[in-house]
Amino acid sequence: MDEMYTFQKIIKIFGSDVSRSALIKAESSGLIPTACRSGGKSNPRRAWTIDVLPQIGERYGFMKKPQSPMVVTIFTTKGGVLKSTLALNLGRAAALHNIKTCIVGLDMQCDITNALGYQVDLDDAENLEAAITRLGSVYGLADFADSKLPLDDIVIQSDIPTLFFIPETPDLVALERAISNRTMRDFWLRDKVIAPLQQKFDLVIIDCPPNWNLLISNALMACDALISPLECKINNFRNYKAFKTYLENFKKDTRRDFDHIFVPTKFISTRKLSSEIRMWYLSNVSGCTNGAIRESVQGEEAIASHLSLPEYAPSSLVADEMREIVQEVWNKILNTSKRKEIFSSLDAISTRESVEITTRV
């Protein structure tokens, strides 16, 4: 049976202070969709299905649509630090606020594709032949690059009507090799995939594997903002400086500039070392969020259930924290979006002026 979203769950997911009576009024005046009723006529209990949630989120939630379509890459050179977890939480939260979102996974391990609940039934196939047949029906970026399928045909809708994704396949390795022989090889993703997606989506999230390869350069060339999780553990602390230098060199070499947001993850409040590392990040890493994702069993369970933390465990502390982090990250992305708009209007003015001067001369 489809998951139902009660009043209590809705105010938790959207961090909203809307009252029950205001929501009922909005429902009866048609401002939000009609809820399903359970509990009998004398005590009807309202609950909404996920397909209408984005209309409620847009009205009562905390995320506003960006002025122009935004592209966010999630990457760092450390594995298992919650990159895909962040992609899922940000993507589902945005979609639930009626922000039309597409997640593009670039990891041949297919973690974000699995987290989105796609083809998870493969292991239940009756036999190998049936599993291979089902596997053969999964298409991704490599099939598009080979001109086997148009882009629209590899974009799949998730359980939320405003959330889409391009499934990852093991052929991503072949894709990397294929684009390495093309001219403008660092721009293949931006020009062929992301630019057309920006015509249809408000937000594109690119979830990356931890090893730097050509697909990562493509993802960095295509993004407006980069999000890097920073694990509150000593190994990531050691890794941070090397990663930062790598990235600065990349920006210099490619003359690219994008905003960089850091999110501390796997924080353990009872460990002194973990707390000190988090404090160090806060004081020394520009673009670091105040909030940190705590290490938690609910966090693991949410991913396994293909849900964001606030959807999976709405009343938990970790869900509140995740919602606040998504809000903080989103505010930074909206600032980037505003700056992008200002720059593009300044560009338009200077182009117009130079055309006018040329015409006069």
Ligand SMILES: Nc1ncnc2c1ncn2[C@@H]1O[C@H](COP(=O)(O)OP(=O)(O)OP(=O)(O)O)[C@@H](O)[C@H]1O
């Ligand atoms: N809050 C949490 N606390 C602890 N573990 C978590 C939490 N959220 C998710 N996990 C688990 O951590 C593991 C790694 O998370 P995730 O896949 O997001 O990392 P990643 O950085 O994308 O990894 P990779 O580098 O392999 O792509 C997952 O198995 C997930 O179940």
Ligand SMILES: [Mg+2]
């Ligand atoms: Mg991952």
